[in-house]
Amino acid sequence: MKEEEILPKLLSCFKETVEINQLIQKEINGKDIFDSYYESDLYKERIYKIQDLDTSIGILIGRLYKTSINLNYYYFDCPSQVYLNHIEEREKIYFDENIEADEKDFLLNEIQYFNNPEVNRSLDFGNFDCYSYGKYIDYEERFKITIRRKLEYLSQRLEKYNLTVDIQEETNIIDDNGNMIGYGTEAIVRTKIDKEIEPIETKSKNQLTANQIILLLQEIGFFIHPKIEDASKVKQAELISLITGLHQKNIKTNIQKLDKSVSENGANYQRDIDKINKILDDLV
Template sequence: MNKQIEDILNRIYSSFEKKKELRLSNDDWFFGFETNLYDYENESVLKLYNKLQEIDKSIVEDINSLYYKSEKFNFYFFDCPSIVYEKCFNVRCNMFLKKYNEAREIDFIEIEINKHSSPSEYRILECNGEKLNYDKYIRKLDLNIQKSARNKLLFLNSLLDNTVDERTALVSLNIFKGKQGKLVFDKLLEDLPITLNEIDARGNQAKFISIWKNATSRALIFKPSIMFKDYIGYLNDTYGTNYATRSTSSGVKHEQSIDALLKGYQAGEI
């Protein structure tokens, strides 16, 4: 660890220890501070209050300093600059994947999003073997630190979108009979039509089901090993539907339309 970073962490640790000592020796007065029942006319209480204010000010200054030194020395902590967070992301993700061998990158991304969406308990600095939660100071910190939280979430959500797209593409490769099968499927969606921007519109589910139940379209589009549950899983993952494998939509009334469209495609209209 860089010496400047280490010095800052030691100062923060020392400040937390001072607060702890003051609390142990003035426990009754701390109750007043925590419940806003200050006895401002009591000189001893006022003196203690001023000491606490000085310590808190020192902690805020040191966390601000840690933030800026973090970028200089590429030091990761929960509220480090977003540029440091992004640089450290792959290393941290790989450590997570080694620890949990059944996990995937998307699991790590989702955990990170949850942490940065509700960060209070994760604002921890490890100093001299102790974990110090600095969340109570976050509103007093430099505005850049507060904005970096937003930038981290933007970065994570971008990664999540890309990961979902890659997963969907992988599923597509697994269920369709090559590029031609996917092309026929997409063309049927366009011509039936299935309104993807209104995916829950009446009739869409029946049309999706009819593509599967029509023997000709199924043979043209899907790999022979694909089962109905695989197809439904693809629809739910790709279009955000919530179809069950035991669908009540028969799709029969759309099969003639599909036959006519497929004949047109075979005649060179695709």
């Protein structure tokens, strides 16, 4: 498939998926949920078609990442080169909508934008055709590097305001209310003075993530210590934050995962469990 055919094909697949889902909703409208429709060949045919379309969309999204440089097509996960091609346009739009804003406001807004991948992963085809694509991609190395490059660029521009950006990868993204809104890369803005007083070590390849630390602490009996066991999760998170230097909200979210099943926490959770078990086994 030629590069210029990727976007039209993606748009066609998204539209067809929406149309089929609308047909299903129309067909079940007003019927009992236990209606035999769900066992019918027509329903199964529609579901199989949606699954085929989802597979095609996933493949096309992967191809778009590589070809968006030549297409100069901007979207959340586009390579940093494309982002830089569009940064002036994004800045102009921001200032048009926020007439009292300055460069610092814009840069901080961009960082917040990259902290919300689940909300901002959408493809805009024009003519009011905009579709979310987050479920079709995984947290892969290429996306980590791309977001890192964009944040590094924004951090450089913030230096004149005595600000810098700490980039934390493979972490749970927490909103202001303490709710997890995604998994991936988080950017935390700090003053440069704070960074000099409290240096944050760059994560090494083998450094444990917040969730892995919680799992390790659980395995060695941390949470059954009489004083810690009786403490609230907030207090437990505060203590672990003092030990690790990690964000308290992120720690609390991972502590809460201990009360859920592995399946509820997702495939990455089982991989974290396996990693901690291997670390402990290797001690013997």
